[in-house]
Amino acid sequence: QWARVSGRLKDEVGETAYRSWLKPLTVSELKGGEVRITVPTRFMRDWVLTHYADRIRALWSGENPRVQSVDIVVAPSRLDVGASANDDMGLPGDMAGDLSAPIPSDEVEEERPTSGAQLGLDGRDEHFAHLDPRFTFENFVVGKPNELAHAAARRVTDAATVTFNPLFLYGGVGLGKTHLMHAIAWQIRKKDPNRRVLYLSAEKFMYQFIRALRFKDTMAFKEQFRSVDVLMIDDVQFISGKDSTQEEFFHTFNALVDQNRQVVISADKSPSDLEGMEERLRSRLGWGLVADIHPTTYELRLGILQAKAESMNVQINSKVLEFLAHKITSNVRELEGALNRIVAHAELVGRAITLESTQEVLHDLLRANDRRVTIDEIQKKVAEHYNIRLADMHSARRARAVARPRQVAMYLAKQLTARSLPEIGRKFGGRDHTTVMHAVRKVEELRTSDQSFAEDVELLRRMLEG
Ligand code: ADP
Ligand code: MG
Known part of the structure; x- marks a missing residue:
């Protein structure tokens, strides 16, 4: 039966796609009308699920009405079963021959796709490259800090033609980049x-x-990356310094843009601030629309808390929400975490949420959010410590006695704040980001070679962290 199903598929999808995607599938019919398709990698499973599952399912039920469900599972490879059979990052060894090898049932269990990945003949295939069902536009609260990114994301889904390519979204951690990308998808x-x-x-x-x-x-x-209509790559800063991956990504990117396919990228920094990225790639990434997500404002935080409380179906005193919006300023992820915690606590102990209980439950989080070190504070402390003038943090003097403390301050600014290298450079008398990068490297180097220097830096760090 599979021979007939796959024959039809081949006619439909063409020889190339067939060879890449469908030929490597191993199929077995199990009892109870279940069909199991085994694929060599997790990625392939996702791909097959997304692109061919509906057809496979339809063709199969045409061939054999008794078939109840089609399961797609990943074959455990011989070398790393156990260690990383469940781990996307594991790089399995040579898998030749494994496709036809018998599959131990317990490992198959482990690799069984979870909830949405299973294809019931009646249900729709909702599995879609691990998209979080909560990350939709409906659940995204728009405010000043994210309105540009949000509007751009909407535009990508509206436009019949590609208006800007790529869409590059950037911002600090926990500010909604991944949420927006999933919403687009x-x-x-x-x-x-x-x-x-x-x-x-x-x-x-x-x-x-x-x-x-x-x-x-x-x-x-x-072929798999170049045949998509829309490619979205999250956290592109990850491939900084990874030269061959960058090279491949660059070609993929160009191939798609040349064919007028939409590309959406996210990163924690703007294209020009992505260190360790090849210059041509950085510049290419900035060609479309670059939209940044700013740190949250009080209004946005309050809006998010209200929306979230509503979706959780809990009534929370507005004073408590206002308190949280004031206090938890780091990012939305922490804000959500705080809300979840107080709700869970209230349910567990069976008491209402009050300002007092909130302060109690969140005392660690509240303390951490109080301690936001600024570059100004760092400069002041470091200057005091080394007994130099604060002005020398900004001056052009290059004498070692002032240059070294300045480097330490730059290093600490990089470590303790979320500021980018160019931003730090600006705070130090308008220095270039390469100067800051050099300072960071220099201090790291000295920390390993000079024990007392290392202790100095550690002491400063502790004082600044409070
Ligand atoms: P990032 O990818 O930028 O690190 P995420 O997209 O993972 O951040 O967001 C972290 C959490 O905060 C997610 O649970 C997300 O749903 C939520 N979140 C962020 N921004 C918003 C927003 N504007 N409205 C609602 N939820 C948000
Ligand atoms: Mg993210």
């Missing part, structure tokens, strides 16, 4: 299920690439 998918949208982290991209190199399978790798 969901929305495109909703509007047109036939559009092939691929979302993955840069980390995953790298591992897929390395894997392809290892299996001498780069053709399939290229």
